[in-house]
Amino acid sequence: MAAALLLYGYVRHDVGGSTTGHPAAGSDSVPESLREGGPVVDLQHGPLRARKPSPRTVALTFDDGPDPQWTPQVLQVLARRHVPATFFVLGAHVLQYPDLVRQEVAAGHEIGAHTFTHADLGGVPAWRQRLELSQTEVALAGTTGLATSLLRPPYASNSDSLDDKDWAVVRRSAALGYVTVFADRDGEDWARPGVDQIVNNAMPQGDDGAIVLLHDAGGDRAQTVAALDELIDRLQQRGYRFTTASAAVGLSSGNAAATPAQRWRGEAVLWAYRASVAVSVALQVLLSAVGVLMLGRVLLLVAIARRHARRRRNGWAATPSEPVSVVVPAYQECEHIQATVRALAASDHPEFEILVVDDGSTDGTADLVEELNLPGVRVIRKPNGGKPSALNTGIAHARHDLLVFVDADTVFQPDTIRRLVAPFADPGIGAVSGNAKVGNRRGLLGRWQHIEYVVGFNLDRRTYDVLGCMPTVPGAVGAFRRAAMDEVGGVSDDTLAEDTDVTLALVGAGWRVVYEERAVAWTEAPASLGQLWKQRYRWCYGTVQAMWKHRGTILRRGPAGRLGRRGLVFLGLFQVLLPLIAPVMDGYLLYGLVFLDPLRTALVWSGLFLLQVLSAVYAFRLDAERLRPLWTLPLQQIFYRQLMYLVVIQSVVTAVSGVRMGWHKLRRTNTVEVPDLPAGR
Known part of the structure; x- marks a missing residue:
């Protein structure tokens, strides 16, 4: 190019x-x-x-x-x-x-x-x-x-x-x-x-x-x-x-x-120039199309998020008092497993049990949980088999019909479980996505991920909720109805994004999946670029796997068809295709700044950036977050976004080449901080 x-x-x-x-x-x-x-x-x-x-x-x-x-x-x-x-x-x-x-x-x-x-x-x-x-x-x-x-x-x-x-x-x-x-x-x-x-x-x-x-x-x-x-x-x-x-x-x-040599060279140059014209025209058309898509996406997200916020303003009609089983899959989580379990044990839900499934840890994770000697907490030890295996083991040992899944590096607030299971008052709801927030926000990388969680993940989930095509209930904070899980056969290990896989299966089976933004959980985000790359590489690769696995929903009717033609298309456009071509667009914008009309190019880029700033401000307001971290947004666009694009490119190439990617265990630092929340949260 x-x-x-x-x-x-x-x-x-x-x-x-x-x-x-x-x-x-x-x-x-x-x-x-x-x-x-x-x-x-x-x-x-x-x-x-x-x-x-x-x-x-x-x-x-x-x-x-x-x-x-x-x-x-x-x-x-x-x-x-x-x-x-x-x-x-x-x-x-x-x-x-x-x-x-x-x-x-x-x-x-x-x-x-x-x-x-x-x-x-x-x-x-x-x-x-x-x-x-x-x-x-x-x-x-x-x-x-x-x-x-x-x-x-x-x-x-x-x-x-x-x-x-x-x-x-x-x-x-x-x-x-x-x-x-x-x-x-x-x-x-x-x-x-x-x-x-x-x-x-x-x-x-x-x-x-x-x-x-x-x-x-x-x-x-x-x-x-x-x-x-x-x-x-x-x-x-x-x-x-x-x-x-x-x-x-x-x-x-x-x-x-x-001479013949001159003619051959000349014809080659002529064809090369024609190809360059085609590339330039294609990039101009592509840039226009991407601009329209981004504008349409931002307007859609903001409009639907506003509608979602009005709908959720007064909460759900009733709060179920049904008992809850909380499943915590854990592998080599000695750094923060006690903080996670203590926070869960402090929940204000009327009745719940906590099952910590130790998946063959060798660092004393299970022993640390048992040392806490907290009521209602059980430790289940099993040989290492991966996260889906640990979750299914927890489901099998759970005593109750409402299941909450929590990552072992995540800290719940006292009201998180109660708010998370409130939507189950509607019998048609099979799963609920909570609001995962970055708990280690210090440093530039932490702030960038915080912005990404608030703006990207949560605005998207509001939209998916209203459109009835939720693709992912995050492993950090999610709740499931046992009947729904039994219908889809539990948590599958077919992909590396087991949370996306099981959510797509639930929606495809006709269950409704919603987003409860007030069910807040604080998770530890990767603290280094290497750890971030491993995590996002796994996420993206697993998402591509899950999309391919459930591609047949595009041609089906009912909720499954809605998932395929809305959710999968949305995922494909904005989480796969757009990141794949985004480096080309950025390269063309740089080319325009240097070689074309710099003012016009700068105005185009500034317009697109302004859209992102406005959507970020709105997302932060919806989540009652302070706006201070947004000062890093320009740097995020220049550096962090490029890293995410490269992750998507590598993931797609890996998936297309047929390579089976393994699970990457991230190194944790136990740096999650739960800030003081504004009144009413």
Whole structure:
């Protein structure tokens, strides 16, 4: 993509083209015979010769083309008057408009080189001079099959104004086989002085021959086209004949057949440019589509979140007093298992039991729980079999029909269990997602994850709740009805995202899954980039697995179809596809800042960023969170977001390649802090 954009920018003059000539230099090395001679400087046929056109002979020359608007009009005038001309073309324009150059050749006109990007050859190093000429050669060979030996350097219209730098360019280009063609008469049409003035400027003196400089590109050339007819009339009335620049000074044609190698290279470059155009256009369309999608997503999330908040404002109609079994799967959790169990034991729900399922820990996790000697807490020891196995073991030993799953690094508030199971007053609800919050927010990485949890996860869950297509009840804080779990066969180990897998299965089976934002749990987020990568890699990989496993719901009816056509499509667009193409979009935005219109590009990026800021502020307000961490949002967009994109890319590549990824155990630090909550929470 980078290569395509750079080629596109270079050809389109977004990269590398100069707009003014170099400052005037001394002219001590310029031969006097060159100043007093003619406009065609020939070092190819013996000693230096400054050739003049024959008397009453005019060669009309046009610079800077081809141009899709003005070149056809110039060609029409020349064809109508049966006048040949010489076109000094820019290689970049040749690649952009190859058909126009072919029309010039087919009409019998002569083609010369005017560099590739209109670079001031006297103001660039020798390697750049050679590159400008060789690139133009390749472009001509690929589009017309011709090579040219004629060169007109930009910003040097006549030979008597040459300085030492220009003379060095003439000598270097002669060594490459070029004859340099300046002009006797400059129409100065680039200044648009009026038709009459252009004609007067271009008219030769007396019976002198002349090479006339005009332009068929580079701006508004309406005056040039109008002056061309009048100029030809006046010259014909004075008995002048028209020919090409080389023929005017007695040289053979400046065009010859290109070698096969030149043609092959030229055709390759032409196809590469066409591909770069396709890439650029595709990126522009893609950027527009992504912008529309992001805008639509933000508006949808905010509108639905507001509706969800109004619906939940007064809580559920009743609070079930049914007993609850809390299942805590634990493996090597000695750092914080006691804090987790103490917080659970302090719950204000009327009746509950706590089952800590030790999944083969070797660090004394089970012993630490037993040391607490808390009432209602049971420890179940089993060989290591993974988290799904531990959860299913807990379900099998649970005494009650309402099940709450808690990660061993998560701390509940006293009212979390009560609020979490309140929605089960509705018999159609099979599971409830709680509100997982980052408990270790100190440091930049902690703040970034805190923003992500509040803005991304919780706003999304509100939307999924209202749309009836909840894809994930998080393992950190979730509740399930035993009957629903029995119907789907418990927790499956088919994927690494067992929470997403079982939630999709429940919704697909017709159970309703809701989000209760007041059921708050504080979880420990990864404290290092390495640990974060492992966690998100597993999450993303498992989510892709679960989406693939339940892909058939897209074609089903009822709740399952709603899950597939809403939830899975939403997940696919914004958690898989958009992150996959987001680096390309960011690269194109950087390209736009450097090579295109930086103001327009900055406005586009600022608009998208403003949408994220507004949605973040709204999400924080809904969750009664302080806005202070949002100062890190710009840095999150630059660094953290790129990391998440790379995680998605690696996960998708791993999934597509068929590699079976293992479980990554994260290293914990027991740094969860439960802040003082605002009143009413």
